[in-house]
Amino acid sequence: MNNAWKNLRADFPILNQKVNGKPLVYLDNAATSQKPQCVIDALTHYYRKDNANVHRGIHALSLRATTGYESARERAAKYLNATEPGEIVFTAGTTDSINLVANAWGDENLKKSDVILLTEMEHHSNLVPWQLLARRTGAKLRYLPIVAGDTGLLDLAQLAKVLTPEVKVFAFTHVSNTLGVINPAAELCTAAKKVGALTVIDAAQSAGHMPLDVRALGCDFLAVSGHKMCGPTGVGLLYGRKVLLDAMPPYRGGGSMISNVEYFESKWAPAPAKFEAGTPNIADVIAFARAMDYLNDLGREAIAQHDEKLAALAYAGLKAEVPGIRILGPAHHRSGVVSFDLKGVHAHDVVTMADQEGIALRGGHHCNQPLMKKLGLSSTSRASFYLYNTETEIDRLVKALQKISKFFAS
Amino acid sequence: MNNAWKNLRADFPILNQKVNGKPLVYLDNAATSQKPQCVIDALTHYYRKDNANVHRGIHALSLRATTGYESARERAAKYLNATEPGEIVFTAGTTDSINLVANAWGDENLKKSDVILLTEMEHHSNLVPWQLLARRTGAKLRYLPIVAGDTGLLDLAQLAKVLTPEVKVFAFTHVSNTLGVINPAAELCTAAKKVGALTVIDAAQSAGHMPLDVRALGCDFLAVSGHKMCGPTGVGLLYGRKVLLDAMPPYRGGGSMISNVEYFESKWAPAPAKFEAGTPNIADVIAFARAMDYLNDLGREAIAQHDEKLAALAYAGLKAEVPGIRILGPAHHRSGVVSFDLKGVHAHDVVTMADQEGIALRGGHHCNQPLMKKLGLSSTSRASFYLYNTETEIDRLVKALQKISKFFAS
Amino acid sequence: MQDLTDLYQSVILDHNRRPRNYKVLPAANRVGSGNNPMCGDQITVYVQLDGDRLTDVSFQGSGCAISQASASLMTLNLKGKTVAEAEAIYANLHRMVTTGKVDEDNLSDLAALAGVHQFPARIKCATLSWHAALNAAKGDEKPVTTEKPGD
């Protein structure tokens, strides 16, 4: 871990507060991450110095805004090792990115006899858009199952059976927001390529947590949310291979995505502009790029190791110290997401009690309703870690859960 | 004008800077407005104190974020005099809002024999989504023309001829971003209602500039961008009458817009959640509401009067002092948008020269290509005013244009 | 965890552990259901309506201690009441869980839910079953969801 890690908690002003009289322990990072002061500063600097609309202006502020916006695209392309900035489309987040693919690519390319392959652990954001697409086109949905039990690993033995030549697109999550499972994304992409299926990776839970290289992964599309990786809310991106983006029809209509408009027909701008209709989220895109710089400075491999270490500690601590706990996901090689069920205590009660201890957890179905049902649960409690969490905080988590389990057992 | 107007320029830190050695005169407000410090503070406060994902959380931060987010919806509903907060859908901006209607309402309700009525002065954002819808459904596009000449007023004498019973939706801009024309929105809504057509108002240029009451207007939908009314980039809203929103299918699929998800089918949440898939733009929504409060404090009637006064000054000054100028739009009762063509000087040259004087203008087609063509122009220069602009700045504009016209004439 | 004993009073813990009338009601002529899509709570309420009187009430479902206890307490409190009386009881409960004010004139075991008002996120949990029951009794068997504005 390099110097950027020293005093890292001081970079996050929000952490310095008490909740219900106790120092805040923020363990709801899979829902959204906190923001370092440098990202907040990028926003205020933009609004205090440079704010103007982009692209269509040539006055000084507009040039600064445009330069900032396009520099963000270049940095995002580097962050993911894309071939060129033109492969980065800025969106409102992962959900928006996946809907973009399902709409612009999907409607044009899918027909009744085609199959959309998903996995059983998909977030609603990587599930509902494909259901809607299936309804529009008549294509069929199919699922790669998870193995029986609580590890939640994909059942790769089934892959050849479900990944048949009718599969035109295989959309899967890189990291599960409920199970903490890290899927073998490169392997899945290679398999998909063999049957001619495009791949869409939901990287909402991985983009801010580990090194990510779209060319090494070999994916066709990849969706990211800024707010889960130290960036602001309301911004994200879609990576798409340039030839695919070029061939796709537009997503939404409006300003900036056109090359020529007449009253009765229009021509589209080349990608990525074609997919960025209207005034973009300029300030947040610029701050999002600042967040990527921040993560690069810390080192993404170091972040991954930090997450994994905390997850292992939490897994072991909870298992050993909390009677009646059922922990989902694999014991090893997992991301910083630990979901669990406390026998006889509903997740909402767990979360409310933890909140009294200053600990922010999430309880519910985590936008994973079908997976919950499959696991025989209606909800779980979830602790999820990020770069500013500490071993002391894991201790407090384990102690709080001991207390909660005792309270309800008494 | 009340006390809030005193020292108002000090509320906008960005105005206190020099561009090319001259004090900045920001006259590109129709593209985007500047932000008062209170709006910037709303963002930093949120990220430094309250940031968490909304709705799905019950820990302290998540409750604060949710309360802030839903309070913004209530204030937005009041701002527009909607019947209830549930009529406000937060979007990424006007373009996103109009696409929402064209997609969710349009695909479900339009057929081949139907007509979509627009006006000849629509922004690409209120034109291209309808072209795409027409292509998908086979419905026909039709245009209410503007009168001949440069006033750009709608030719209301033609209204009865184009607003026939085949018209299922009439989408028009409240204020033109190129002509400065203020359309008689209530009158157009009444006429549309008579033939059973729904109305969609593009309020991008009016929502921050004048009192706006959706019930008095009698519209069915109304689209707004935050960034043009002192709010942050990346956020806007769609007002929709509740019965219409309730009946519409969803727009995008994902988290939060569902009530129940299974692997092969899902049920939708009620409006407005149904249209807000994924993590919303929480921080910007909260700051957007702060911007609305700010505008309310100044008084929206006072803002309208201020804009109109500056526009009248600019119109008269440019006409009197600048040889060879052709000013678009009506001479009176106009918004703070003044577009003009300087004979023999291309708009880009005008803007570059004005920028040397510290004056930010916009040059181009202003996302109004077909209108430009109709007026026999390929581009215009545009000065657009807002609450922080002053009479002195109008003087500087007029002087700069005298200079530019001289430079090119010499 | 002091405040928590306000929220999780022993009455609540007891009803959560041993919910009363947790069953299908064979004689039910009205069924209501409710869900909280954000956390996965689900509840089905069975009502035997005789004229405008709820002669019996039961429930089944899953949810947090507050929602389970509230549903359980509800079955006891609504049994035998007219629809109008049931609505009045709910109005009192709603006031109590949103303001914390207990109606001293109408004290009942429902007062155990007064602590909910300190936990705004949990108000929905306390009211879900009541919405489902009252809607069913009034003939609206559409599922209720906590996503509707207002609770």
Add this chain to the structure above:
Amino acid sequence: MQDLTDLYQSVILDHNRRPRNYKVLPAANRVGSGNNPMCGDQITVYVQLDGDRLTDVSFQGSGCAISQASASLMTLNLKGKTVAEAEAIYANLHRMVTTGKVDEDNLSDLAALAGVHQFPARIKCATLSWHAALNAAKGDEKPVTTEKPGD
């Protein structure tokens, strides 16, 4: 307006006012077009290609002074050149308008465009016609647009 005289040198103003070779070229066997969708500039370039030599070049269109003058100067500079020579001239021009560095060994009237580098927003204006011409000469008659990454 000092810097402006760098940008709008008299050569530029002159070519803007009286663009050379502003016409359709009847003998053209290649036509290229370009547009800048963000401001509405449009240009059509006519090339008469003989083997790999541009024996004549003309243009028509509308745009700012920079784009008009650049197109006009281009017609004079490319006439009679081979495609390879034309590309070399453009490479020099591109370097000049992006860096401001004038190639002293190859001075020409194109040096009047050197001031453009101080106005990054205007680089597109100076290069649009050249892209259209070179693409056409190389057989790619797809319209060029300034929206493509790189200029």
